[in-house]
Amino acid sequence: MARLEVDRGQCQGHGQCVIAAPELFELDDDGLSRALRNEVTGEDIGAARSAELVCPVSAIRFTPEPPRTSGVPNEGPLTGRGGER
Numbered sequence: 001m002a003r004l005e006v007d008r009g010q011c012q013g014h015g016q017c018v019i020a021a022p023e024l025f026e027l028d029d030d031g032l033s034r035a036l037r038n039e040v041t042g043e044d045i046g047a048a049r050s051a052e053l054v055c056p057v058s059a060i061r062f063t064p065e066p067p068r069t070s071g072v073p074n075e076g077p078l079t080g081r082g083g084e085r
């Protein structure tokens with residue numbers, strides 16, 4: 001899952017995102033883009049990336065989910081020759 005948002009302060013209504021990914025964006029009554037959903041998965045991730053790339057003012061914020069960790073807490077670097085802490 002990834003997070004998708006439009007910075008409406010930046011958006012200039014060029015509509016390139018709507019052309020690139022009509023399933024994810026629309027222009028509202030003010031002529032500015034808005035994301036139709038803020039969480040995208042699967043094939044929508046590629047469409048969101050395409051829209052991000054074509055926006056001429058970088059108004060699209062697309063934040064991929066960070067990679068999952070093993071769940072083991074970070075215990076810090078090992079020290080000493082034998083790995084003692």
Ligand code: SF4
Pocket residue numbers: 006010011012013014015016017018032033054055056057058059060
């Ligand atoms: S391409 Fe960028 S500037 Fe144009 S409508 Fe979409 S978000 Fe706004």
